[in-house]
Amino acid sequence: MTQLTISRSVLHTSTVEFKRHFREYLKTLAKDIDTNRVELIEALEWCFDRWEYWRQKFYPDAELMFPFFQSGRRGSEFGHYSTCGSSGQPSVIHIKRSFLMGTSDITVAKLSPTKKLVLLKDHPDRLKFVDQTILHELVHQYLHEASPSAAEYESSESGKNYKGHGPLFAAECNRINETLHPELGFEFVPVRHMKRSHAKVNDVQRPSCAHFTHGELFHAWDITNPDLVGWQIEENRQRLEQALAFYGGAVELVEEAAEVATDFPAPFDSSCAEVCHQQLLGYDQAKDTDLVTAFHLAVLQQMQAAGTLDELLDAIGHSTAPADIQPAAGENGQTVIAIPESGPTVPTSVDSRLPALTQEYPISDPVASLKRIEADITAAGGKAALCKNQFGLKDGSSLSRHLKALKAAIAQLVAA
Ligand SMILES: [Zn+2]
Structure with a gap:
């Protein structure tokens, strides 16, 4: 198979020059338009600066183009890197508008059916979280544009259903985190290939690199893995606490009980038991009670008193004989x-x-x-x-x- 050669320097513009021109262009746009747009442009300029900061820190010698930053309202991803933008521009980093501008509180992670992490819209430190997303997109950009393995990355990781979060991406995340985690006061936690089945044996229980840089800052072990044992769950609890402190209140752990019915509009037909059962089960899960067992016991005791218990056990194929x-x-x-x-x-x-x-x-x-x-x-x-x-x-x-x-x-x- 012939190796793909990648040349993306189509504009022949140096990083610094491009940045200067683009800034001037944005400034002219900002002059005669409404405040919202001025604020948006300021936020985009902040994105350039943060991108430049991370580039100098982790890729000082890489041949990277200065990316176009854009911030639209659509899409579910907080950040996204494209080699080619919708208008044909090369190297585009998209940061979702509500996420960048803090126009609403945003759920950034679901930890369980009742627990989630929320980035607060008015918190002065909320951009610390957005900043980490820019670093994530920079890693995608590097792997596409400037990495010695760029051709391999494009041919093997991008088209797959793990969207560029394969072994090359995970390795870059780990290289960065080995420096970054201690600098932020955290113990280094490795990330794995997005597909657990493809992960390195040692990293199989670690968080997915698809959630770099936040996932491994908030969790030492993959929270979606049902096989975590006591000490891993404890390490996760401590890590979560540390990450919440790191964000200084900009990210909040929100616990809300699942919608719980507190009364029983009993349907007076044969579906009554099924409805009651489901409602009790929902209540138990939300409130950590044990109503279902109590319900079962009450039914069994009644049947025993009435002498119909053996009959029922027979009917479900369970015999005491x-x-x-x-x-x-x-x-x-x-x-x-x-x-x-x-x-x-x-x-x-x-x-x-x-x-x-x-x-x-x-x-x-x-x-x-x-x-x-x-x-x-x-x-x-x-x-x-x-x-x-x-x-x-x-x-x-x-x-x-x-x-x-x-x-x-x-x-x-x-x-x-
Ligand atoms: Zn990604």
């Missing part, structure tokens, strides 16, 4: 009889009405569920066997996923 437990083949072919009291708690007969995995081993009580699931796997002779025989599933993948979720829930309990 030992005769119903079928022998399962053991590892060496010998017959193993499962004992109901200490052994499997799932029904052993295959029945389409069998409860789903997640209901059988509820995540609301992860410790007990994990204990039971492990006992059941052993009794069934493996994950796949348990899934096939007890739940009618084709393989053990659902079970593996649920096991992961249970372990993550336990880790969170430990950390709490």
